[in-house]
Amino acid sequence: MAAEQYYDEAMAILARDGAAGLKIGPLCRALGVTSGSFYHHFGSWSGFVRRLLEFWETDQTDRVVxxxxxxxxxxxxxxxxxxxxxxxxxxxxxxxxxxxAIDPEVGRAQRRVDGQRRAALEQVVADVVPDAAEAHRLAVLGISLMAGFQQTCDPRDKDLLRGLFDDYQRLIMTYAGAPLGSGPPSNG
Structure with a gap:
């Protein structure tokens, strides 16, 4: 079994049950493998967590950028x-x-991902908004919007998130000096 299959299933468990539900037993049962197979791939739980976080960072941040x-x-x-x-x-x-909030290694990964996402968003916004300070604030606002949505709303509500991001895009366009309705049309 490929390591990516472990990561994909771990992400599904996290999404459904949170970190408390992510344990070797349920993960192995969901994949139909033994704990021996898990240890063969990762050596230890901490080795698995480290590689899972690397996968998450690559798949959910680096790939998007x-x-x-x-x-x-x-x-x-x-x-x-x-x-x-x-x-x-x-x-x-x-x-x-x-x-x-409860695991320092995960906290470091989360801060690193947020920083990478903010920096990437700032570059995208800076290409549209000429003032560097405004582009920085708008990037911080965008990451805060996403993180706040994840923490205060149903993170599966893509329609709400699309509406929020459409509003955010319109705000960026006002800073860019374009009329409110300008820019490429939204696909939503």
Whole structure:
């Protein structure tokens, strides 16, 4: 069994049951493998957690940043970033945020991911909003919007999140000096 299958199932368990539900036994049962197979792949629980967090960071942050940067047009990059962000596993992110409050290693990973996401968003916004200080504040607002949504709403409510991100995009366009309705149309 590939390590990615363990990570995908662990993310599903986190999204459904939170960190308290993520244990070797339930994970192995869900995958139909033995705990020996788990230890063969990861050596220990802490080894698994470290690699799971690396997978999460790569899959849910690095991949999104790479895909967004592949688009040359700044307005299209902003729209693509929004669409890619809508596709994140927000229910899993919400569980990781809660887990981060009680596990220092998870907390470090969460802060690193938030920092990477903010920096990437700031680059996207700065391509549309000429003032660097405004672009920075708008990026912090965007990450805060996403994290707040994950913590205070049903993270599976994609319609609400799309509406919030559409509002956020309109706000960015006002800072860019464009009329409120300008920019590429939303797909929602």
């Amino acid at each position: 790479r895909l967004a940067r592949a688009t040359a047009d700044p307005l299209q990059r902003m729209v693509l970033t929004k669409e890619l962000t809508l596709g994140l596993r927000h229910d899993c992110d919400a569980a990781i945020r809660a887990w981060a």
